[in-house]
Amino acid sequence: MxxxxxxxxxxxxxxxxxxxxxxxxxxxxxxxxxxxxxxxxxxxxxxxxxxxxxxxxxxAGTVNLGYEARRRMNAEAKAAIGAACAAMIPDNCSLILNLGTTTEAVAQALIHHSNITVVTNNINVANIMLANPGCEIMVAGGALRRSDGGLVGELTTQFFEQFKVDYAVIGTSALDHDGDLLDFDLAEVRVSRAILRQSRHAFLVTDHSKLDRPAPARIASLSEIDTIFIDQPLPENLAQRCAEWGTQVQVCPSSAD
The missing domain is CATH 1.10.10.10 (Winged helix-like DNA-binding domain superfamily/Winged helix DNA-binding domain)
Known part of the structure; x- marks a missing residue:
């Protein structure tokens, strides 16, 4: 054309x-x-x-969008998802927030929580949480990605293995029709797997643009997630699988919908 x-x-x-x-x-x-x-x-x-x-x-292809483009994409939906997820997180708890623009939206919605501990490998999340005086912030070591402020690598994985937290809030680059969470970066995938292992409750935050998007590396299955927060309903077959797995689906429409 x-x-x-x-x-x-x-x-x-x-x-x-x-x-x-x-x-x-x-x-x-x-x-x-x-x-x-x-x-x-x-x-x-x-x-x-x-x-x-x-x-x-x-x-969408097999190459990830740049950070600024991802941050702007579906911003209202991410804000709605972030607010809904934060509402499920109580005061007086510990949680891990990993990489992603939607997890950053969760951080924004946690500004007024009290007596929480946030463990993160996301420099942007740490900076957001500085505005909350009732939050203890713990930042992972590792290799810093200048493109998005993420810390990844073996040192990051080892850092998370020292914790056992109440909640893990993770994002994903793609979610396929089998219910698998996918990503583009194997180092990031290893970190996400460690985060899931070290949490009592696992939350996935993602918007509809990640549905049926291709990405080469598998993080986990939705069967390992307690609740998925998304701005539009899942496809019928995937919603049925979530019901069978006991994975709660919370649809979080934004004002733009």
Whole structure:
């Protein structure tokens, strides 16, 4: 497909920001909503974008999006997920928050909790929790990824093995139709597995864009998760499996839905 100048700019915006909205694009290019919808439809047919409610996102592949793009993508949904998850975490407890923009949304929603201990390998989570005077923060060692503030590696895994916490809150890069949590980085996968082993209750926070997205490395199964927090209902077959496994599914719609 030969893209028009406008479509090339739309594609660049989608890759830079993680998501484009029909209303914003129509205003930006001074064209009708129908024109933008047609552009997005053509680009979706060409395999460049995926249509989502109100706009489009870059087509998911086997390469992970950059951190800033992921942080902006589905931001309202992540905030709703973060609030719902935080509401299930009581005061006077210990928890691990690992890497991911959705776990950072959980951290934002924990600002007013009291007497909690947060153990993390996410520099962004640690910085967010600094605003909570009732939170003790413990940060893992390891190799720092400048791209997203994550700490990974054998030292990180060994650090988490020293703890036994009440709750683990983890994210995932992908969730397939078998109910497997997937990621792109084997070092990060090893850390996530250690986190799950060292927790009494396991929460998964993820938005619908991760459903049926390909990624090469397996973290765990939803059968090992106590509750999944997601902004849209799971596909029927996966919801049925969760019921069989005893995995609770909490749908957290955002104001944008």
């Amino acid at each position: 030969a893209l028009s100048i406008r479509q090339n700019e739309i594609l660049e915006l989608a890759r830079a920001e993680g998501r484009v909205l029909v209303d914003n694009l129509a205003h930006r290019f001074d064209v009708t909503l129908q024109t933008i919808r047609r552009d997005l439809g053509e680009m979706a047919e060409a395999g460049l974008l995926d249509r989502v409610h109100g706009g489009a996102v870059p087509r």
